[in-house]
Amino acid sequence: MKVQSKKDGVSSVARSQEQNEKMRLERKEQIMAAALREFSAKGLYATKIKDIAEYVGMAQGLIYHYFKSKEDIFTELVTDALDKMNDAVIELGKMPLPPHEKIKAAIKQLLYTIETSERFNQTCCLINQAANSTALPANIKEVIDQKRDVPYRELAKIIAAGQQEGTVVAGDPQALALVFWTSINGLAIYKATRQNNVTLPDAGILINMFVKEQNNGKN
Amino acid sequence: MKVQSKKDGVSSVARSQEQNEKMRLERKEQIMAAALREFSAKGLYATKIKDIAEYVGMAQGLIYHYFKSKEDIFTELVTDALDKMNDAVIELGKMPLPPHEKIKAAIKQLLYTIETSERFNQTCCLINQAANSTALPANIKEVIDQKRDVPYRELAKIIAAGQQEGTVVAGDPQALALVFWTSINGLAIYKATRQNNVTLPDAGILINMFVKEQNNGKN
DNA sequence: TCTTTGATTGAACTTTCATTCAATATTTTA
DNA sequence: TAAAATATTGAATGAAAGTTCAATCAAAGA
Missing domain, CATH: 1.10.10.60 (Homeodomain-like)
Structure with missing residues (x-):
């Protein structure tokens, strides 16, 4: 042996x-x-x-x-990151919860992840860079164009459903989803670039921005 | 002659x-x-x-x-951008309005600017890139470190004052200011990178996130 | 043990720029 | 109009960095 x-x-x-x-x-x-x-x-x-x-x-x-190349590493990282993010959002959509609870759960989970996972925040930085640069090779741009809208779309669906039930604040669902993700993304990036004493918002602050008050008891 | x-x-x-x-x-x-x-x-x-x-x-x-160099152009652009942004925020603080009206005015103005000024959005992209990169020459980083927190601080003051008056939503002022600016910044960048049909949020959506409802009549 | 395969190294090759510079054109001044 | 100053060009220079490659090392199979 x-x-x-x-x-x-x-x-x-x-x-x-x-x-x-x-x-x-x-x-x-x-x-x-x-x-x-x-x-x-x-x-x-x-x-x-x-x-x-x-x-x-x-x-x-x-x-x-x-x-194969430096860009290859970058492409693989960005593809993985977008896929994981999209999978998570789609899972969220499938959870057996009313829409406003999905939103609350997502906010809590995301803030906790931002608080604790340096890697998650780095990933947000990466996606941010990738999504906002026109200088990337064509194949990466295709991947991004194809995948980056999924979270906005999925969350807009949840928001629209919540508005139907009267538990989510009024406003164009697309626009609300946009504000949601730019906030989350911005917080992650903010945290990533200043590891020191950063005051992240409490989940309640963000929840109040999207969920109507009477549906926002502590649990 | x-x-x-x-x-x-x-x-x-x-x-x-x-x-x-x-x-x-x-x-x-x-x-x-x-x-x-x-x-x-x-x-x-x-x-x-x-x-x-x-x-x-x-x-x-x-x-x-x-x-003198490529980096010199970059530095000058970033410095100008941060100075203008900071001046505008400080002006906002001095306006003879109650805090929640300052916030409402700022949101309306910023959304309008994002809607109409490609240059503003490009500037947001530039600041975003500059603030989130550790690869920049030391002199640029100094400029950024020194200037980039001003909008957060100034807005946090306004928010705190509004909370005193009971017209602004509850929550840590620093954290609320952070959400405010990441949203604005994110929207500008979103718009900059997809000139086509972007649904930006209505001012009301954002105002409702920061100003208490009874103070948010149309005007 | 010997061979083969895959991992690893670091130097060599090549390309891509930022920057410099000598030469030319244009404008200003006298 | 001539000299001086300024603007402009485009090629030359040099450094930096991505990629390749021949040579070495380590492990596995026979």
Whole structure:
């Protein structure tokens, strides 16, 4: 029975087909984590491959063993981020709750995530950069154009449903959804760029902006 | 009496001391307008001097007759933008109106500006990029660190005063100010990046988020 | 142990700019 | 009109950075 000593200290029975694949994915994940950190802080063009490689602790050239190009890393990060965000929003829509409770739950969850997850905030920065730059390669722009409107649309549906029930404040659902997401996004970015003592709004403040008062008891 | 024929078609009595200075400033203004357009869409590092020069219709080299460097243009743009924004907010604070009316006026004015001024929206994009990038040269970062908190602080004061009077919604003033500006900023950026049919929120929607209902009659 | 495969390195290659500069054109002054 | 000052051009320069590659190392299979 052969035992392999791995870099990460894990020893196991040889099973290299899968093991190799898994290690490769772990390595890619390391690179992507470093790239997210760098890209979210500096953007695609101010981030150097050298920065990412140094952060991971590998030679520049090795990056190209795992990714075709710098833009490729960026594209993969942005695609993943948008997909996860969109999946979460679609899940929210499917939850067995009345619309205003969905909104309350979303606000609480999002604020908690902003408070606790540096990675989430970095991801918001990344999406922000990607969505607001016309300088990106065409393939990234396609991905963005195709995916970035989903949260607005889904939330607008929930808001419209809540207005039907009389539990959500009046106003064009699209417009309200827009304000909702720009706020959340802005808060995440604000937090990401000043780790120190940031006063984030209490969930109640945001809930009051979207849910009618009588439906906003503490729970 | 000598008559000069100018590029811009203006003929006038020779008075070159001032005239030259004025022409120089006009030229700088042209460059800055082009640079704002490019920087706001692409960021500092994805924007090439060639892009700016082409947009103005001059040779690359000539840019350096008017500015020391690319970063210099960026710095000047960001400084001007932050100063104007801060001046406007401070003016708002001094207006002879009760706090909630200041907020209502600000929302109306800002939404109208977002609706009508492409330049304002570009400026928001520029500030957004500048404030959220750690990749900028140190001197720009100093300018930003020093100036970017003014609108939050000033608005928080107004909000706190309104709460004293019972006309503004409850919640930490800092946090409310943060939501206010992230919303405004987000809307401007949203508009800037999709010129087509964007549904901006009605002023009433935003006013209801910050001003108590009984103080929110149409006027 | 020997071979093969994949991981890793770091230097070399190449391209892309920002910036400089010598030359030219234009305007102003005398 | 001639000299001086200013504006303008576009090519040259040089540095920075993305990407490639030949060589080395490490692990796995036979």
